[in-house]
Amino acid sequence: MSASYLLKESQDLRKYSQDFLNQSLRSEKPVIVTWGLMNAGKSSLLNMLTQHIDQEFFKTNDFRETTEVSAYEADQYIYLDTPGLDANKADNLEALKGIKKADVVLFVHQLQGELEANEVEFLKDVRTSFGQYAEKNIILILSKVDKEDRSKVDQIKKRVLEQCEQYLGFQPQCFQISNTLYQQGIQKHKDGLVRHSHIEDLKQCIHSIISNTQVVRQERLNQEKALLLKKLTEQKKKIEAEHQAQRSLLMDGFVSFQRSLKSLKQFVETKAQQYKNI
Numbered sequence: 484m485s486a487s488y489l490l491k492e493s494q495d496l497r498k499y500s501q502d503f504l505n506q507s508l509r510s511e512k513p514v515i516v517t518w519g520l521m522n523a524g525k526s527s528l529l530n531m532l533t534q535h536i537d538q539e540f541f542k543t544n545d546f547r548e549t550t551e552v553s554a555y556e557a558d559q560y561i562y563l564d565t566p567g568l569d570a571n572k573a574d575n576l577e578a579l580k581g582i583k584k585a586d587v588v589l590f591v592h593q594l595q596g597e598l599e600a601n602e603v604e605f606l607k608d609v610r611t612s613f614g615q616y617a618e619k620n621i622i623l624i625l626s627k628v629d630k631e632d633r634s635k636v637d638q639i640k641k642r643v644l645e646q647c648e649q650y651l652g653f654q655p656q657c658f659q660i661s662n663t664l665y666q667q668g669i670q671k672h673k674d675g676l677v678r679h680s681h682i683e684d685l686k687q688c689i690h691s692i693i694s695n696t697q698v699v700r701q702e703r704l705n706q707e708k709a710l711l712l713k714k715l716t717e718q719k720k721k722i723e724a725e726h727q728a729q730r731s732l733l734m735d736g737f738v739s740f741q742r743s744l745k746s747l748k749q750f751v752e753t754k755a756q757q758y759k760n761i
Protein backbone atom coordinates (compact mmCIF):
# COMPACT_ATOMS: atom_id res chain seq x y z
CA MET A 484 0.00 0.00 0.00
CA SER A 485 1.36 3.42 -0.93
CA ALA A 486 1.82 6.11 1.71
CA SER A 487 -0.52 8.48 -0.15
CA TYR A 488 -3.27 5.83 -0.21
CA LEU A 489 -2.81 5.29 3.51
CA LEU A 490 -3.07 9.02 4.11
CA LYS A 491 -6.31 9.22 2.11
CA GLU A 492 -7.72 6.23 4.02
CA SER A 493 -6.85 7.87 7.34
CA GLN A 494 -8.49 11.13 6.29
CA ASP A 495 -11.68 9.24 5.35
CA LEU A 496 -11.62 7.51 8.70
CA ARG A 497 -11.24 10.84 10.46
CA LYS A 498 -14.33 12.16 8.66
CA TYR A 499 -16.23 8.98 9.48
CA SER A 500 -15.33 9.38 13.16
CA GLN A 501 -16.50 13.00 13.10
CA ASP A 502 -19.82 11.97 11.52
CA PHE A 503 -20.20 9.36 14.22
CA LEU A 504 -19.72 11.96 16.95
CA ASN A 505 -22.21 14.32 15.28
CA GLN A 506 -24.82 11.58 15.37
CA SER A 507 -25.21 11.79 19.11
CA LEU A 508 -26.51 15.35 18.60
CA ARG A 509 -29.53 14.11 16.63
CA SER A 510 -33.16 14.95 17.26
CA GLU A 511 -35.10 13.12 19.93
CA LYS A 512 -38.17 12.51 17.80
CA PRO A 513 -38.29 9.26 15.85
CA VAL A 514 -37.44 9.71 12.17
CA ILE A 515 -39.39 7.97 9.41
CA VAL A 516 -37.74 7.93 5.98
CA THR A 517 -39.00 6.89 2.55
CA TRP A 518 -36.71 5.42 -0.08
CA GLY A 519 -37.35 3.88 -3.47
CA LEU A 520 -36.98 4.38 -7.19
CA MET A 521 -38.01 7.61 -8.88
CA ASN A 522 -41.75 8.05 -9.20
CA ALA A 523 -42.50 5.16 -6.82
CA GLY A 524 -44.93 7.29 -4.81
CA LYS A 525 -42.67 8.19 -1.85
CA SER A 526 -43.69 11.84 -1.50
CA SER A 527 -47.39 11.01 -2.02
CA LEU A 528 -47.17 8.42 0.76
CA LEU A 529 -45.63 10.90 3.17
CA ASN A 530 -48.37 13.40 2.36
CA MET A 531 -50.95 10.78 3.32
CA LEU A 532 -49.12 9.76 6.49
CA THR A 533 -48.87 13.41 7.58
CA GLN A 534 -52.52 14.13 6.67
CA HIS A 535 -51.66 16.52 3.87
CA ILE A 536 -54.71 15.37 1.97
CA ASP A 537 -55.91 18.45 0.08
CA GLN A 538 -52.70 20.39 -0.02
CA GLU A 539 -49.46 18.51 -0.38
CA PHE A 540 -46.41 19.29 1.73
CA PHE A 541 -44.01 16.97 -0.11
CA LYS A 542 -44.09 17.86 -3.80
CA THR A 543 -45.29 15.09 -6.11
CA ASN A 544 -45.17 14.74 -9.87
CA ASP A 545 -45.09 12.36 -12.79
CA PHE A 546 -41.51 13.23 -13.61
CA ARG A 547 -38.55 13.31 -11.26
CA GLU A 548 -39.67 15.70 -8.53
CA THR A 549 -37.71 15.28 -5.29
CA THR A 550 -34.03 16.09 -5.76
CA GLU A 551 -32.88 16.58 -2.18
CA VAL A 552 -33.84 15.33 1.25
CA SER A 553 -36.76 17.27 2.73
CA ALA A 554 -38.30 17.05 6.18
CA TYR A 555 -41.62 17.57 7.90
CA GLU A 556 -41.73 17.74 11.68
CA ALA A 557 -45.03 16.54 13.14
CA ASP A 558 -46.00 16.41 16.83
CA GLN A 559 -44.58 12.95 17.41
CA TYR A 560 -42.34 12.15 14.46
CA ILE A 561 -40.09 13.63 11.81
CA TYR A 562 -40.76 12.50 8.24
CA LEU A 563 -37.93 12.58 5.70
CA ASP A 564 -38.46 12.41 1.96
CA THR A 565 -35.54 11.41 -0.26
CA PRO A 566 -34.77 11.70 -3.98
CA GLY A 567 -35.65 8.64 -6.03
CA LEU A 568 -32.86 6.13 -6.61
CA ASP A 569 -31.64 5.61 -10.12
CA ALA A 570 -28.53 4.58 -12.03
CA ASN A 571 -26.99 7.95 -11.21
CA LYS A 572 -24.53 7.19 -8.37
CA ALA A 573 -24.33 10.74 -7.05
CA ASP A 574 -28.05 10.90 -6.45
CA ASN A 575 -28.06 7.56 -4.69
CA LEU A 576 -25.42 8.95 -2.37
CA GLU A 577 -27.66 11.93 -1.69
CA ALA A 578 -30.46 9.50 -0.83
CA LEU A 579 -28.20 7.45 1.41
CA LYS A 580 -27.36 10.48 3.56
CA GLY A 581 -30.39 9.88 5.76
CA ILE A 582 -29.66 6.23 6.59
CA LYS A 583 -28.10 6.80 9.98
CA LYS A 584 -30.86 9.21 10.97
CA ALA A 585 -33.65 6.81 10.04
CA ASP A 586 -35.54 4.98 12.77
CA VAL A 587 -38.07 3.46 10.42
CA VAL A 588 -37.48 2.90 6.71
CA LEU A 589 -40.37 2.80 4.29
CA PHE A 590 -38.96 1.26 1.14
CA VAL A 591 -41.44 2.07 -1.62
CA HIS A 592 -41.59 -0.22 -4.64
CA GLN A 593 -43.90 0.51 -7.53
CA LEU A 594 -45.81 -2.52 -8.79
CA GLN A 595 -44.20 -2.95 -12.17
CA GLY A 596 -42.17 -6.09 -11.50
CA GLU A 597 -39.53 -7.49 -9.19
CA LEU A 598 -36.91 -5.44 -7.28
CA GLU A 599 -34.29 -3.96 -9.60
CA ALA A 600 -30.57 -4.47 -8.96
CA ASN A 601 -30.02 -0.97 -7.56
CA GLU A 602 -33.01 -1.35 -5.22
CA VAL A 603 -31.47 -4.56 -3.87
CA GLU A 604 -28.06 -2.88 -3.45
CA PHE A 605 -29.63 -0.01 -1.60
CA LEU A 606 -31.64 -2.31 0.67
CA LYS A 607 -28.45 -4.18 1.54
CA ASP A 608 -26.88 -0.90 2.71
CA VAL A 609 -29.92 -0.13 4.83
CA ARG A 610 -29.85 -3.62 6.31
CA THR A 611 -26.18 -3.15 7.26
CA SER A 612 -26.95 0.13 8.97
CA PHE A 613 -29.79 -1.42 11.02
CA GLY A 614 -27.93 -4.64 11.89
CA GLN A 615 -30.11 -6.94 13.96
CA TYR A 616 -33.02 -4.46 13.78
CA ALA A 617 -33.27 -4.49 9.99
CA GLU A 618 -36.00 -7.09 9.90
CA LYS A 619 -38.27 -5.09 12.15
CA ASN A 620 -37.48 -1.52 11.13
CA ILE A 621 -37.48 -1.82 7.35
CA ILE A 622 -41.00 -1.90 5.94
CA LEU A 623 -41.61 -2.80 2.34
CA ILE A 624 -44.32 -0.77 0.64
CA LEU A 625 -45.89 -1.93 -2.61
CA SER A 626 -47.43 1.25 -3.95
CA LYS A 627 -50.20 2.23 -6.37
CA VAL A 628 -52.14 -1.02 -5.91
CA ASP A 629 -55.18 0.71 -7.41
CA LYS A 630 -53.46 0.50 -10.81
CA GLU A 631 -53.07 -3.28 -10.91
CA ASP A 632 -55.33 -6.28 -10.55
CA ARG A 633 -55.14 -8.38 -7.43
CA SER A 634 -53.45 -11.42 -8.95
CA LYS A 635 -50.62 -9.30 -10.33
CA VAL A 636 -50.18 -7.56 -6.98
CA ASP A 637 -49.96 -10.92 -5.18
CA GLN A 638 -47.56 -12.31 -7.76
CA ILE A 639 -45.20 -9.31 -7.44
CA LYS A 640 -45.42 -9.39 -3.65
CA LYS A 641 -44.41 -13.07 -3.62
CA ARG A 642 -41.45 -12.43 -5.93
CA VAL A 643 -40.23 -9.33 -4.06
CA LEU A 644 -40.36 -11.14 -0.71
CA GLU A 645 -38.41 -14.03 -2.21
CA GLN A 646 -35.76 -11.52 -3.32
CA CYS A 647 -35.62 -10.04 0.20
CA GLU A 648 -35.13 -13.51 1.66
CA GLN A 649 -32.39 -14.22 -0.86
CA TYR A 650 -30.46 -10.93 -0.64
CA LEU A 651 -31.24 -9.65 2.85
CA GLY A 652 -31.78 -12.91 4.68
CA PHE A 653 -35.30 -12.04 5.89
CA GLN A 654 -38.76 -11.06 4.71
CA PRO A 655 -39.76 -7.60 5.94
CA GLN A 656 -43.30 -6.57 6.81
CA CYS A 657 -45.03 -5.70 3.58
CA PHE A 658 -47.96 -3.34 2.92
CA GLN A 659 -49.84 -3.01 -0.34
CA ILE A 660 -50.95 0.59 -0.33
CA SER A 661 -52.73 3.15 -2.45
CA ASN A 662 -52.30 6.85 -1.80
CA THR A 663 -55.00 7.65 -4.31
CA LEU A 664 -57.62 5.47 -2.60
CA TYR A 665 -56.72 6.91 0.79
CA GLN A 666 -56.98 10.48 -0.47
CA GLN A 667 -60.34 9.83 -2.12
CA GLY A 668 -61.60 7.93 0.92
CA ILE A 669 -60.81 10.82 3.26
CA GLN A 670 -62.12 13.49 0.90
CA LYS A 671 -65.38 11.64 0.18
CA HIS A 672 -65.76 10.13 3.67
CA LYS A 673 -65.71 6.60 2.29
CA ASP A 674 -64.38 4.20 4.93
CA GLY A 675 -64.19 1.33 2.45
CA LEU A 676 -61.64 3.21 0.30
CA VAL A 677 -59.61 4.17 3.36
CA ARG A 678 -59.56 0.56 4.54
CA HIS A 679 -58.63 -0.68 1.10
CA SER A 680 -55.70 1.78 0.90
CA HIS A 681 -54.03 0.11 3.95
CA ILE A 682 -52.57 3.49 4.97
CA GLU A 683 -54.08 3.29 8.46
CA ASP A 684 -52.65 -0.23 8.91
CA LEU A 685 -49.25 1.11 7.93
CA LYS A 686 -49.58 3.97 10.45
CA GLN A 687 -50.29 1.49 13.22
CA CYS A 688 -47.33 -0.64 12.25
CA ILE A 689 -45.01 2.40 12.29
CA HIS A 690 -46.39 3.37 15.67
CA SER A 691 -45.67 -0.04 17.16
CA ILE A 692 -42.09 -0.13 15.82
CA ILE A 693 -41.33 3.33 17.09
CA SER A 694 -42.10 2.51 20.73
CA ASN A 695 -38.67 0.86 20.81
CA THR A 696 -36.74 3.72 19.18
CA GLN A 697 -34.38 4.68 22.00
CA VAL A 698 -33.21 1.10 22.59
CA VAL A 699 -32.63 0.56 18.86
CA ARG A 700 -30.75 3.86 18.50
CA GLN A 701 -28.47 2.98 21.40
CA GLU A 702 -27.83 -0.51 20.01
CA ARG A 703 -27.05 0.81 16.52
CA LEU A 704 -24.73 3.41 18.00
CA ASN A 705 -22.94 0.67 19.97
CA GLN A 706 -22.61 -1.47 16.85
CA GLU A 707 -21.20 1.44 14.94
CA LYS A 708 -18.84 2.37 17.75
CA ALA A 709 -17.47 -1.19 17.79
CA LEU A 710 -17.02 -1.10 14.01
CA LEU A 711 -15.29 2.27 14.17
CA LEU A 712 -12.95 1.09 16.91
CA LYS A 713 -12.07 -1.98 14.86
CA LYS A 714 -11.33 0.19 11.81
CA LEU A 715 -9.22 2.61 13.86
CA THR A 716 -7.20 -0.25 15.36
CA GLU A 717 -6.59 -1.76 11.91
CA GLN A 718 -5.56 1.64 10.55
CA LYS A 719 -3.14 2.12 13.45
CA LYS A 720 -1.51 -1.21 12.61
CA LYS A 721 -1.22 -0.27 8.94
CA ILE A 722 0.37 3.09 9.82
CA GLU A 723 2.85 1.41 12.17
CA ALA A 724 3.80 -1.12 9.47
CA GLU A 725 4.27 1.68 6.93
CA HIS A 726 6.34 3.64 9.44
CA GLN A 727 8.55 0.60 10.01
CA ALA A 728 8.93 0.04 6.24
CA GLN A 729 9.91 3.67 5.63
CA ARG A 730 12.39 3.51 8.52
CA SER A 731 14.03 0.36 7.12
CA LEU A 732 14.27 1.96 3.71
CA LEU A 733 15.95 4.97 5.25
CA MET A 734 18.33 2.79 7.30
CA ASP A 735 19.27 0.72 4.22
CA GLY A 736 20.03 3.89 2.34
CA PHE A 737 22.05 5.18 5.26
CA VAL A 738 24.11 1.97 5.63
CA SER A 739 25.13 1.95 1.96
CA PHE A 740 25.92 5.67 2.18
CA GLN A 741 28.16 5.00 5.21
CA ARG A 742 29.83 2.13 3.36
CA SER A 743 30.64 4.37 0.39
CA LEU A 744 31.90 7.04 2.71
CA LYS A 745 34.16 4.56 4.48
CA SER A 746 35.64 3.24 1.24
CA LEU A 747 36.12 6.79 -0.03
CA LYS A 748 37.96 7.65 3.19
CA GLN A 749 40.17 4.58 2.85
CA PHE A 750 40.92 5.51 -0.76
CA VAL A 751 41.86 9.08 0.19
CA GLU A 752 44.04 7.91 3.07
CA THR A 753 45.83 5.35 0.88
CA LYS A 754 46.43 7.94 -1.80
CA ALA A 755 47.65 10.46 0.76
CA GLN A 756 50.10 7.89 2.12
CA GLN A 757 51.28 7.04 -1.39
CA TYR A 758 51.89 10.72 -2.24
CA LYS A 759 53.69 11.24 1.05
CA ASN A 760 56.08 8.37 0.19
CA ILE A 761 56.92 9.68 -3.28
Ligand SMILES: Nc1nc2c(ncn2[C@@H]2O[C@H](COP(=O)(O)OP(=O)(O)OP(=O)(O)O)[C@@H](O)[C@H]2O)c(=O)[nH]1
Pocket residue numbers: 519520521522523524525526527528542543544545546547548549550565566567568626627628629630660661662663664
Ligand atom coordinates in the same frame (compact mmCIF):
# COMPACT_ATOMS: atom_id res chain seq x y z
N1 LIG B 1 -52.57 5.61 -9.25
C1 LIG B 1 -51.77 6.03 -8.28
N2 LIG B 1 -50.85 6.97 -8.53
C2 LIG B 1 -50.05 7.39 -7.50
C3 LIG B 1 -50.16 6.84 -6.20
N3 LIG B 1 -49.21 7.43 -5.43
C4 LIG B 1 -48.57 8.30 -6.20
N4 LIG B 1 -49.07 8.30 -7.46
C5 LIG B 1 -48.64 9.12 -8.59
O1 LIG B 1 -47.31 8.72 -8.97
C6 LIG B 1 -46.55 9.84 -9.38
C7 LIG B 1 -45.26 9.94 -8.60
O2 LIG B 1 -45.57 10.19 -7.24
P1 LIG B 1 -44.53 10.86 -6.23
O3 LIG B 1 -45.14 10.76 -4.88
O4 LIG B 1 -44.11 12.20 -6.71
O5 LIG B 1 -43.34 9.83 -6.40
P2 LIG B 1 -41.86 9.96 -5.77
O6 LIG B 1 -41.43 8.58 -5.46
O7 LIG B 1 -41.85 10.92 -4.64
O8 LIG B 1 -41.07 10.51 -7.03
P3 LIG B 1 -39.58 11.23 -7.02
O9 LIG B 1 -39.57 12.22 -5.92
O10 LIG B 1 -39.50 11.86 -8.36
O11 LIG B 1 -38.61 10.13 -6.85
C8 LIG B 1 -47.45 11.07 -9.20
O12 LIG B 1 -48.06 11.39 -10.43
C9 LIG B 1 -48.50 10.59 -8.20
O13 LIG B 1 -49.74 11.25 -8.37
C10 LIG B 1 -51.15 5.84 -5.98
O14 LIG B 1 -51.32 5.31 -4.88
N5 LIG B 1 -51.91 5.47 -7.04
Ligand SMILES: [Mg+2]
Pocket residue numbers: 525526527542543548549564565567
Ligand atom coordinates in the same frame (compact mmCIF):
# COMPACT_ATOMS: atom_id res chain seq x y z
MG1 LIG C 1 -40.71 12.57 -4.36
